[in-house]
Amino acid sequence: MLFRQLEYFVAIAREQHFGRAAEASYVSQPALSSAIHKLEQELNVTLINRGHAFEGLTPEGERLVIWAKRILAEHDAFKAEVRAVQSGLTGTLRVGATPTASTTVSLPVEAFAAIHPLAKVRVQTRLSADDLVRMLSEFELDAAVMAAGPADEAGLETVPLYDEDYVLIVPRELLPDRGTSMPWVEAHRLPLAMLDQRMHSRKLIDQAFADQGLVLDPQVETDSIASLYALVRTGRWASIVPSNWLFPRGGPTGPDVVTMAEPVARQRIVVAIGSREPGSLIARSFAKTAAALSLNELFAIGPSATRTP
Numbered sequence: 001m002l003f004r005q006l007e008y009f010v011a012i013a014r015e016q017h018f019g020r021a022a023e024a025s026y027v028s029q030p031a032l033s034s035a036i037h038k039l040e041q042e043l044n045v046t047l048i049n050r051g052h053a054f055e056g057l058t059p060e061g062e063r064l065v066i067w068a069k070r071i072l073a074e075h076d077a078f079k080a081e082v083r084a085v086q087s088g089l090t091g092t093l094r095v096g097a098t099p100t101a102s103t104t105v106s107l108p109v110e111a112f113a114a115i116h117p118l119a120k121v122r123v124q125t126r127l128s129a130d131d132l133v134r135m136l137s138e139f140e141l142d143a144a145v146m147a148a149g150p151a152d153e154a155g156l157e158t159v160p161l162y163d164e165d166y167v168l169i170v171p172r173e174l175l176p177d178r179g180t181s182m183p184w185v186e187a188h189r190l191p192l193a194m195l196d197q198r199m200h201s202r203k204l205i206d207q208a209f210a211d212q213g214l215v216l217d218p219q220v221e222t223d224s225i226a227s228l229y230a231l232v233r234t235g236r237w238a239s240i241v242p243s244n245w246l247f248p249r250g251g252p253t254g255p256d257v258v259t260m261a262e263p264v265a266r267q268r269i270v271v272a273i274g275s276r277e278p279g280s281l282i283a284r285s286f287a288k289t290a291a292a293l294s295l296n297e298l299f300a301i302g303p304s305a306t307r308t309p
Contacts, residue, residue: 073139142283151272158270162295170238183262193220193237
């Protein structure tokens with residue numbers, strides 16, 4: 001069995017099409033088909049249901065694609081470790097982040113890049129916690145910046161990054177007599193635009209309202225923090241967002257920021273990587289770098305903090 005055969009097989013499983021898989025693997029379709037046929041002969045199983053076109057994987061094929069991804073990931077990790085011993089850490093770190101961490105992810109990435117200048121980094125955001133867990137388990141990501149709960153439940157290895165509180169961003173015309181903090185029950189009376197329900201932070205916000213006997217029913221939902229802030233800037237809606245999202249912007253220019261209280265809602269944000277051993281060197285290096293940061297001190301946002309433009 002050759003690594004090349006496994007790479008071709010994973011490409012077919014991903015693309016669901018022989019021609020696209022051959023193109024993605026930079027080989028001709030006959031060469032790809034021949035390699036898969038030899039793999040089936042070696043294993044003495046049929047891996048792909050074939051008709052006039054690709055018709056899906058057999059049960060044996062579904063099992064093999066899981067093992068193939070794992071074998072290829074370990075192979076890449078070993079090659080990266082050898083290169084690191086020879087000339088320093090290289091390769092590409094693939095990091096995913098939830099929308100609310102799409103700005104703060106820059107901090108561990110910056111620290112990692114400073115320590116490993118030969119490495120490249122590719123960041124994907126606008127991913128839900130479920131997306132991140134799946135992509136880590138299928139070796140499509142090396143690390144993820146996400147809430148601790150889903151990461152711990154999935155059995156991932158995690159290191160704390162920072163604790164996330166929640167604030168109300170509100171146009172002054174909607175709340176002319178704002179205080180330094182606001183109970184959730186008062187925020188419920190405002191017209192709200194919110195992140196959609198797939199996001200873990202939205203689930204925590206829903207629970208905070210539920211604890212007060214309230215059901216959150218926003219007029220507008222979006223999967224983008226940038227879109228959410230633009231909606232608030234229209235003056236028609238307020239929103240509740242993680243306070244740490246404001247850090248890279250130095251605070252918003254326009255709406256006021258009011259701390260959510262009674263009760264204080266908080267969640268821990270972590271860097272999550274696969275728990276397998278020895279695992280990816282580049283992922284472990286990113287987690288080690290993140291663990292050395294003191295972002296709670298940097299943000300210095302607590303339950304009584306308030307910012308104004």
